[in-house]
Amino acid sequence: MTDAQNIHIQNGGRSEVVQSNGVTSNGHHHHHSSGSKHKSHSKDKHRDKDREHKSSGSSSSSKDHKSSRDKDRHKSSSSSSKHRDKERDSSSSSHRSSSSSSHKDKDGSSKHKSSSSSSSGHHKSSSKDKERRDKDKDRSSSSSSRHKSSSSSRDKERSSSHKSSSSSSSSKSKHSSSRHGGSSSTSKEPPSYDGVFVKPEPVSQPLIPGGLIEPFHVPEEFNSYNPNTAINCNGNGNDGGANYKNGYEDSIVEIKKEESFNNLSQASSCDYSLSQFRSDEPPFEVKHEQSYAEDDSTMNDNEQYEEPEEMDEDEEDVPLAMRKRKQEAPDQAHGGMDDDDDDIPLLARKKPKKESKEKKSKKRVKEEADDMYANVKPKKIKIKKEAEVKTEAVSPAKRQKIKEEEEEVWRWWEEEKRADGVKWSTLEHKGPVFAPPYERVPRNVRFYYDGKPLELSEETEEAATFYAKMLNHDYCTKEVFNNNFFKDFRKSMTSKEKEIIKDFRKCNFQEMFNFFQAESEKRKAATKEEKLVKKNENEALMKEYGFCMIDGHKEKIGNFRLEPPGLFRGRGEHPKMGMIKRRIHASDVSINCGKDSKVPPPPGGSRWKEVRHDNTVTWLASWIENVQGQVKYIMLNPSSKLKGEKDHIKYETARRLDKVIDKIRATYRDEWKSKEMRVRQRAVALYFIDKLALRAGNEKDEDQADTVGCCSLRVEHVQLHKELNGKENVVVFDFPGKDSIRYYNEVEVEKRVFKNLELFMEHKKDGDDLFDRLNTQVLNEHLKELMDGLTAKVFRTYNASKTLQSQLDLLTDPSATVPEKLLAYNRANRAVAILCNHQRSVPKGHEKSMENLKEKIKAKRDAIDDCEAEYHDFKKAAKRGSVKEKVNADKKGKQLERLKDQLKKLELQETDRDENKTIALGTSKLNYLDPRISVAWCKKNGVPIEKIFNKTQRTKFLWAVHMADEDYRF
């Protein structure tokens, strides 16, 4: 025990000294400092100034990006100050931090946000992995905090006059400070956040129609673009660069040829670009004629930019709002945004809403699965021969099982859809499975406080085990995590325990940690029989609770288990990480089922919170999670009709977008010249969403990690370079996106866009919203007018699917072998993943496995050398004559060939593995790519569907397998 106090645990491979509590003290805590962001609360961004911005830092520079994934993820650090204020807060002031946190109560007001004065700032701590962390650190500094506003300020602003405020117009909100500010702009250095960096993303740049030039894109390299770029954008090549290129580049090149005109965008996925703006497209036609012309022409600076009427360059400098005042143009274009309005940034961001959703309808039927299905059992793709799918080895029992499953398939896609909002007519299920009750650890597994064992009450002990189980995780090196945990840990204590346990640093969870590690080992080492027993138990549970009957069909439930208690693991610098997620009881759970169905019985003597019969929603059970106060649901599996139908509708909406995309593009290009700042901002934002596949970017509360999307970009997330690496009008995006994954991209944009961005950024500092007159509601309302059902995220789906299709067209050689075709498919998929910035952290052990591979390669090379020498000798000997020697020489020659082939294969593997180390292909396949494109491609090219979709995917996309024939086009 005592020893316990200082134990070395392995943390990510390195060993660190653990303090008594078992917490490693390796110094990684950077976070706080840097990271703190103070967000104020308010949603609005208004940010008042007060917020401090935290940091300042430096920023920019970077190191290389290359590195890895982690790198990218920003998890941390950066924050900026944006203060979102809501006036509302005014009232409140609590700190969020206070632990408990606020959840969002409905009242809302309260809750949130308030708080915090910024002062506190929270630190969001660091990021997930250490690596990242490290990286982050660097970055962090730079980044800064975002403060969301402080209260005071906000109040004022918002309310009335916003404008008033100021002067700064923009500033509304978020303002922020500067921390970066400078840097950002200035520094342009590319990337590097912390050095790592990673994935670049894709962008594609469109091309302009008609071959106009879009400035950006340059194809220059596609090459560059892609591969590397994309990925590492930065060029560092190391990571992938070169390798990447191998494959990718070539293809890209090809593409280029084909599509010549289009340039692609740089980075992105290459193709992606392609997908957009086709050269053949007529220039935009659209409403105003002029616009189109613009393209190139436009681009000449002045000319276009200055519109006769309004903006001359001079003017340009002036924020639109101001300009207006001056001029007071009579007709303000519509609405004109009178000054008032226009000038005012949207402080308030609220949300508009709705759009008609498409409803779903239903169809169903049952039946079996498709042929393609039958064989299955693919598993690795190592394909060597052509289409061989291995149908083979399916045991009779398995076959039977498959058959049964097939019989249960509900062919809803052959039925008629229902257009009202009703989701089901009958629904019956068994209710959720509760987390197993807490089982105390053996008495010899103790918690130590200040070096001495301390017996804990059951509740406290359970809380301690939550932490103990994560002791070797990076989270435990984060101050925010530890602070939040300790706060909640104390809440679980008895008063007596509270008296004793006052200093987290004196807590030692090591023995508990060791116990759980041992348990885990035991589980792994269990005999086959033991494992089988467990498996069977699980299956039985799944059989009973894992399915429901809906409209007469048995459907699989997605998550039938309630989330077990534990510590909240937010991503990035989540201010709530480490808080205790409490156990859910029946009294917390609402059940939704058919009126005439049997209501699932709550566990022993308890009662559900509520039983309702709402057939306009799809969930079976719900509860409110205590850390963030959000509602969690139990819903159906993706293979269900309810999910599948919605998925189908999603892709149909994207296909509808394809029909009007040219017009929409023409329109937003035209709007880059609008007199109204809000229109220009909207048009530029939409351009980014379309071209770069950015997410909409909702406003976030301060009690969430500071991540952004298009509409919520702040000044520090964008750098403008008149020239960069030989390209003109380059916009460098560098921000933490969803899940705190870093988005880094250097994009060459059209001059008009560039100028608009300069305008938007005028007089703003880091922390201020780039698009201060835009938010997602406003944008989506606008989109709805352009097309029924159109929202910002449809562009992502559209461009992803479009890219897949165009890439498949380009990369598939009909006469190639199946493995070659698969390679083409994967490359197309990769282009989409890059476009969408789907990253993953470098797999554990990646480095080691690369080392092993390298060693193997080296060994192979040595073997080849030896073999070559021997071959030489044999050949010499053979010359002299003996038959035997000739035979030997032949044999050696063959062996040499074989070795060389093996070497090639290994080298390819190395390239491939490294290329993919930070790219996640699955996310796009599952969520963005119309499965019918893949199905059609398979059918057309004689590739078994199993090579493309694994079993889960096939189940999810069964509708597509049945629906699409080889001629399907997105």
Added chain:
DNA sequence: GTCTTAACTTAGGAATACAATC
């Protein structure tokens, strides 16, 4: 009209299962 909340989709990482190699 503004803000909150519900509902549902999208996302990466951990855990697990499985296959390839040693």
Added chain:
DNA sequence: GATTGTATTCCTAAGTTAAGAC
């Protein structure tokens, strides 16, 4: 058979968007 590497599944956080509440 053990080990290692890879693919799949599970889990749940983090987004988007529509609807509801004042």
